[in-house]
Structure formats: C-alpha cells, structure tokens
Amino acid sequence: MKYFVLNRGDETSLKLSHKFHKLANQYNMILDEKSPDIAVSIGGDGTMLYAFHKFVQNLDHISFVGIHTGHLGFYADWKPNEIEQLLSLMVEKGNSEQIIVEYPIVQLEIKTIKDTRIYYALNEITIKGIHATLVAQLDINDDQFEMFRGDGICISTPSGSTAYNKGLGGGIIHPALPSIQITEIASINNRVFRTLGSPIILPKHHHCDIYPKAKQKILLSVDHLQFEHDDIISIRSSVSHKKVRFARYRPFPFWNRVKDAFVGNESN
Template identity: 60%
Template sequence: MRYYVLDRGDQLSVDLSETFHKLAPQYGLQLDAENPDIVVSIGGDGTMLHAFHTFIDRIPSIAFVGVHTGHLGFYADWKSDEIPELVRLMGNQGEMDQIQPRIVRYPLIELEIVKKSGTSSIICLNEFTLKSVDGTVMAEVDINDQVFEMFRGDGICVSTPSGSTAYNKSLGGAIIHPTIEALQISEIASINNRVFRTMGSSLVLPAHHHCDIYSRKEQNLMLTIDHVSMPVDDLISVRCQVAKQKVSFVRYRPFPFWTRVRNAFLG
C-alpha cells in the first residue's frame, strides 16, 4: 500500500503527519509522493481540496481519506487522536480477518472555460463561482443550448452534490446526497426587474444536462474553482456539466452522509 500525506501546515497537523509517517512502516505502508494509492488529508476541508487538486491528474486511480483538525471537517472521517487506528486499518486491509474498506465515489463538475485568449478544462470537487471584480455580473444562462435566463447580480455558484453543503448552502441552495449525479446552480444576490429576470431559486441539473454561462459585457470577473481564484477580463463562456470521472474516498468504518450533515450543522 503506497500512501502520501498532505497536511494543513499548522503545528497540530504537522505533528499528526509526523506521527503517521513514524507508524506507517510498522504496517507495511510505503510513502510515495508520485503514485500513492491513498492520499491522507490532515487539516480541514480546505486541505482536502488542496489534496484533490494536487493529484487532479490521477483522480481515477487514487482514493482520499481525511483527518479533521479544524473547525469543520465535512470530508474527514477521523479525529486527531485516531491516527494510530487509521494507520492500522490502512495497513491491515488485506488480511482475511479484517473488514474490507468501502470505496465511495462522488460526482465532480467538469468546466470548459472559453476565453478570447484560449480554452481550458478543469474539474472541481466543491464548486465553481463567477463574480465581478468591479460591479455586477451580467450573464446569459443557457440550459441544454437553450436560453434560460438573463442574470444580473453579484454572481453565480455551481456546486457538486458533496459541495452542496458549502457555499451553495449559504446561498439557500439544497443539500444533495452525493450519490445523486447532478450539479446545482445557485444565484448570488440577483437583481430582478423588467430587463433581467431570474428564477430566484436554485436549479438542479441531472448528469445528462449541461449549462452554459455567457458573459454579456466586457467585465472584470473572478472565477473561483474550489479554493483557487483567478481574475479573467476576456471571458466568453463557461460550460458546466457533471464530469465522467468521480472522486474516491476510503471508508474504513460507517459514516453516513446525513450523519455528517447533522454533526456539521446541528451538533
């Protein structure tokens, strides 16, 4: 079993990372920064997003597991004092007397970003947001190549099911179980008048649908993909659809999605 650990960089996370490395050889785990089977994220959800994008070119062949040391670790199954147990289970997973870990696969969003300067594709784990740097966003939103609405407001958020509990939730979007292959479009402070009319509520699109967001004026925009933001002043459009590939998480013990939701938001 090859592994890699990515930590948040604070003292607790660094100490836990060192503890993991010290225990790993006892259970036959081999450190491999290039081709790990499992990537262990120690920190918070931001650390998991960092880990995801660090290995974004190898998403189909690796799995992730999270250790929570922050205030809200929605992607994390393990607490800071459970590192020894996690290492033991990772190392013993091939033994006949051990319960085999379960691999869960969550949908991702694929983006095709078209600019005057070129076209690029990227996938995101949580969400994609489009905001204006110096005013309101003016955009046309098409669904399945048909004009749906003209948007004006602070921005648009497109989230995955697993990301529906993040920024999307604060915008009034629905929480979607991550086994549902879909994406969700949520408005950020839309303006509604005779010229610009929007639904005013989140839209959930299935895997076989797509949406296109067209910039409808010259505007300085900020595109944020998970935890990475980039200024863009020549955007033409962004196509959003459920990606063909999925992200994998290792479950060494049961931790149902709705239990995560309850623990995260209700205590």
C-alpha cells in the same frame, strides 16, 4: 501500499503528520508523492481541497481519507486520537478490501478568445464580476433560460452543496445523485433582467452555458483557486465523467455528517 500526506501546517496537524509517517514506516508503507494509492488529508476541509487539486489528474487511481484537526471537517472521517486505528485498518484492508465511495464532481469548460480550459471542482465554482455586477446569459441544454445580473453565480457539487451553496440558500443534495446545483448570488430583478430566483438542480448529461457580457472582468473561483479573466466567451458546467474516491474503513453515512456539522447531538 503507497501513500502521501498533506497537512494544514498548524502545530497539531504537523505533529500528527509526523506521527502518521512514523507509524506508516513501521507498517512498511511506501511514501510516494507522484502516484500514491491513497492521499491522507490532515486538517480541515480546506486541506482536502488542496489534496483533491494536487491529484486531480489521477482521480481514477487514488483514494482520499481525512483526519480532522480543525473546527469542521465535513470530508474527514477520523479524529487525531484514532490515527493508530486508521493505520491498522489501512494495512489490514489494503487496496483490495477497502470500501471505496465515489462522489460526483463538477466540470467547467472555459472558452476564451485564446484557448479552452477545463477545470474540476470538489465543492463549487463561483463566477463573479470584479469591478461591477456580473451580467450574463444562461442557457440550459443549449436553450436560452434567463438573463442574469447580480453579484455572481455558484455552481456546486452534491458534496459541496453543504458549503457556500448552503449559505446562499441552496439545498443539500446527497452525493448518490450525480448532479450540479446552480445558485444565484444577490441577483437583481427588473424589467430587463429576470431570473428564476431559486436554485436549479441539473442531472447528469445536462449542462448549463453562461455567456458573460463581452470584455467583462470576471473572478473565477474553483474551490480555493482563483483566476481573473476579461476574455471569456462562454462557461459550460456539467457533471464530470470523473469522480472523487474516498476510502471508507468504517460506516459514516452522509446524513450523519450533515447532522454532526450543522445540527449537533443536543436534544431539546
């Protein structure tokens, strides 16, 4: 089995990364940064986002697994003291017997005056005005839906619905539902600009087009990556045909993750 490890860079994650390499060498696993079978994230959800974008062009051939060393690891199945158990199962199950869980991701097609660019996000994409409020027309399936004015728009995946989207008042969606969620960020409603005022959930094969006001300076965030634009013509968001693959070596249901992250185990 070929593997690669990404860590958060703190002392705990660095030590755990060194330990993982040492144990992997004992199991004759092969370290491969270019085309690993599995990418191991040691840290928090931010580390998993880095891992996802490092291998975003190889999603069909790579699976991810997370070891949690931070305060909240929604994508991480394993704790630091379980690293020996994880490696033992990785070797035992190999590439053929491991259980693969696939989550939908969001695709963004940006048309500018110069070119067209494609981005993918594991959690969410946000579109915000830099020096002024964002002004944009929203179309759904090529029909005009609303005129938006406000701080911005968040477009999240089902797994990302528990992140920034949740803080904006969006709903939590199970990753078994291939969809995207469009949530407003501080919209302004008056006689000129009217918005729905609640999150919109679009299923697979639907799309949303956003047409910002011409020459508007926009900050585009794709997970942890940020880009500034002043020449965007249109932004199309949809459920990607690509999916992210997670290697599961033991059951960890989605709603258990949600409960552990936000509710806890204490009873009143």
